[in-house]
Amino acid sequence: MYNPDRVIRQFGLKQRIPPLTNTSKELHKIDLRGKTDKDWSAEHSDYVSMWTERASNIANDELLEELIGFYDSYMV
Structure with a gap:
């Protein structure tokens, strides 16, 4: 699934801290x-x-x- 909230700067919008996403290695093992x-x-x-x-x-x-x-909450 595409998560535009993770790359919103590419659309000229202010980047916020995105919510956590499940990136478990177990998901990649499903066949x-x-x-x-x-x-x-x-x-x-x-x-x-x-x-x-x-x-x-x-x-x-x-x-x-x-x-x-540098000290923007997103960068920290």
Whole structure:
């Protein structure tokens, strides 16, 4: 999943401290190839809904007016 809140500066917006994201190595070990006993449309219906509503979830925040200083809370 793409997390624009982690790269919001690329869009000219002020970077805030993003919430923690699960980056567990266990997630990368999941291999479901060959598994046919799940209804994947039901399994991923939340993500399909988020994709369908993507136009209503556009990154919008305070514009970046100046460079981030060394002691800005994001940099610390």
